[in-house]
Amino acid sequence: MSNCAWSETYPLGRCRYLRFEGSDHRPLLTYFNADKTKRRGLFRFNRALTEQEEVTEVVEKAWNSSPLDSVIGKLNNCRRNIIQWAKEKQIQSNKGIKQNQDALEIALSSPNPDTQRIEKLNTELRQAYLAEEQFWQQRSRIQWLKKGDRNTGFFHAATRTRRTINSISVIEDVQGGAVYEEEQIARVISDYFTQIFTSNGNESFSQIQGLLAKKLLIKGLSWAHLPELFGIMFDIYHYVSLFDVISISFISRNFNSEADLVAKSALAGSVMSSVMNSALGE
Numbered sequence: 318m319s320n321c322a323w324s325e326t327y328p329l330g331r332c333r334y335l336r337f338e339g340s341d342h343r344p345l346l347t348y349f350n351a352d353k354t355k356r357r358g359l360f361r362f363n364r365a366l367t368e369q370e371e372v373t374e375v376v377e378k379a380w381n382s383s384p385l386d387s388v389i390g391k392l393n394n395c396r397r398n399i400i401q402w403a404k405e406k407q408i409q410s411n412k413g414i415k416q417n418q419d420a421l422e423i424a425l426s427s428p429n430p431d432t433q434r435i436e437k438l439n440t441e442l443r444q445a446y447l448a449e450e451q452f453w454q455q456r457s458r459i460q461w462l463k464k465g466d467r468n469t470g471f472f473h474a475a476t477r478t479r480r481t482i483n484s485i486s487v488i489e490d491v492q493g494g495a496v497y498e499e500e501q502i503a504r505v506i507s508d509y510f511t512q513i514f515t516s517n518g519n520e521s522f523s524q525i526q527g528l529l530a531k532k533l534l535i536k537g538l539s540w541a542h543l544p545e546l547f548g549i550m551f552d553i554y555h556y557v558s559l560f561d562v563i564s565i566s567f568i569s570r571n572f573n574s575e576a577d578l579v580a581k582s583a584l585a586g587s588v589m590s591s592v593m594n595s596a597l598g599e
Contacts, residue, residue: 329486331497348497375402414445 323330329350334343379398380391421438424430488496490505 328484331486350497369406371402372399375399410445410448414442417442417445 319330327349331348331350333346333348335346337343375398376395379394382394383390386394417438421435421442424435424438485502486497488502488505490496491508496502496505
């Protein structure tokens, strides 16, 4: 019922069939919901930045800017500085591509073409296009695509599809009514899980408790060990959150010398220290 352009313009748009009235066709009511809620997106370290020597200087400066900050604080400083640097670099890159395209057009149209200049401009354009491909490959999360694929339209489409799949535009509440507003959807989800985890005498929860008891018994543990197990679970959560925001490519590219030592020493006391140190290359 809609094309990609319409879906991009009205990502929260929806349609609803009304009752039959004076015709054998149901009226179709369309809600555009043009208001877009701006959110701060997740920071992902662009793989193309690993080939930029300036990034190392940006990270080093951000890491050492506040010596008393925690590791998470230092990583946040790195994130902010990289985002700012990347924005400025992207503006310069777009201008550079446009200038190179114009210069290449003039060089190729010249009655006496300069082959060396043409080759130089072509090389610079290829490098700029390659960086664009890497960026959209990472954004689209299509892992099997290799460098050299210039079908950036496909990358755009894959990114749009992923965003659509990840979005929740409608949900039913406990009474079976449809809920469309973002705040109401969040409230329905929150109430649902709150009810699950605060229910008393829930038969399903009793079954889960029995299964956990059997697993604990097999491992030689008891219910008394649960607080420690929950502590490990929270440590795992923080570990996953850290590397969802700061990717392994960022770690391997920038964690060296004193920064590496600071990060490892700060994480050494964690229950997950062996996993952390392994991820950091120890």
